[in-house]
Amino acid sequence: MKKLLSVFFAITLLLGMVFSPTMGFASNDGKNEYLVQFDGKIEKGLLKAFGVKDQEILHTFDLLPVVTLKLTEKQANALVNNPKIKYVEENAQVQALVQTIPWGINKVQSQEVFNLGYSGNGMKVAILDTGIDRYHEDLFTNVKGGFSVFTDSANRDPYYDGSGHGTHVAGTVAAVDNDLGVLGVARHADLYAVKVLNNSGSGSYEGIAKGIEWSIQNGMDIINMSLGGSSSSAILEQWCNLAYNEGVLVVAAAGNSGRRNGRGDTVGYPAKYASVIAVAATDQSDNRGSFSSTGPAVELSAPGVGILSTTPNNNYASYNGTSMASPHVAGVAALIWEAKPNLTNVQLRQLLQQTAKNLGDSNQYGYGLVQPLAAIQQ
Structure with a gap:
């Protein structure tokens, strides 16, 4: 059925899905x-x-x-x-609401996998976000390209991140091993800055669609979307499906609108689409972050409470959110895919599910905490 939709697609960065009516x-x-x-x-x-x-x-x-x-x-x-x-x-407009609030590399077995000889080398990861500071001391080696959906002078540079969110996400995926700052999950993965949110954290459906299209056309292996909203879009879903059908692994934050009791279906979009891996957030004790969205669409869990990573101008900060959990899964996927290059994206996704550490209620944790060591050794 055709629909005329006037919807608000709120992009959440860092902590909390906070919604307010916003016109297109x-x-x-x-x-x-x-x-x-x-x-x-x-x-x-x-x-x-x-x-x-x-x-x-x-x-x-x-x-x-x-x-x-x-x-x-x-x-x-x-x-x-x-x-x-x-x-x-x-x-419709999208908005970013940021709260600043780090540890997850060992929890997702990155160092153990590195000792086996895998570090995400050759894997292309698109960060659909606010841009990446490519000159950051912990990122410049790995940032290989980028694209901005904006044409105005303030936002057309994908390597200028006025928010800091995209740079933080990028560091969790692939901050380099250089004795400085932090270490990413897949320290040798190739990062691509796909700027779909401007420096004030705003964007649109069209911008996200352009970012996905660019990722497909430029041969990305993995798309990370640390963003989410409460309203679905049939067209956006088709872009996610198209990327997945083209062999791209699509990963997104489940959302930060979870209830303290862990009940209800609060997973946002695009994470809720079947072609997208919805990632929940856990703390150092493998407990669900109290903010982490829940529901049947939750597929995997990863560290998302107090995550230290890169921010612009050679800075570092700790943030909370499923926005921080999603790039852990993107980095883990890069490690496994390097080790098992003959897997399709569908097979890789199934392997992530099969080897995850069971943490309990599937509506809160999905299949559980990602475990690349078990996936590679299987």
Whole structure:
């Protein structure tokens, strides 16, 4: 069924899913930005028939028949009812809310796996986030490329991270072994800064879709999305599915809206999609972080309480959140995939599940704590 959705997709960075109603990108001419998917090939003639001008076609995607348009509400409603249109969704804003609040490398057996000769070498990990400070003393060796979905001068550089969140996530995946600062899970993995959130922590559905598309087109092995929201998007789900079907392992934070009693289904999106590994957060005693989201979609657990990692300008800080747990799993996946390069992403995912350490309630921990040593030795 086609849907006209006006949704708020809140990106959570660090600690806490905090939501407040936020409108999509509106302009002074009474038109908003929409993501429109055709049921088949893109037909610009159809758009013109509905009064859409060339300059109002803001972006045309390559891998799915999706365009970003400026439309009046009347135009959007009319397109919804056209049989050649599959979805019409507002290009809703996303917001980042940050609280600063580290240890997980040994907990996920990184050093033991390194002693076997594996460090993530040759694995490409896309960090869809606020950018990465590529000049950080603990990251510059491993940051191999990047892309920003923004074109303005303040945000077009994927290596400028005004928030610090993306740099923190990157350090957990692959901070280098250089006797400085911290050590990442997969110390020789290749990092790619895919900036889908600007320096104030805002972005859009279109931005995340562009980041996933870039990752597919540039041969990424693993996508990490330490972000999440309360509302689903059929189009965003298709981008996640497309990446997974193209052989990419897609990992995301389960969310930080969990209840203290650990009950209820509070997993956010995109983690909740079937093609994405939803990661919950644990503490040093393998207990669930009280904030960590719960529900049937939780698949794996990893350290996410008091995680020390890199922040811009050669700094370091400790943060809490499933945003910190997700990159532990991305790093572990890089270690296993280097050791077992013939695995498909589906087989790798199954191996992560089969070898995880059972921690209890699957709605809180999924299959449990990731254990790459067992996965590699299996």
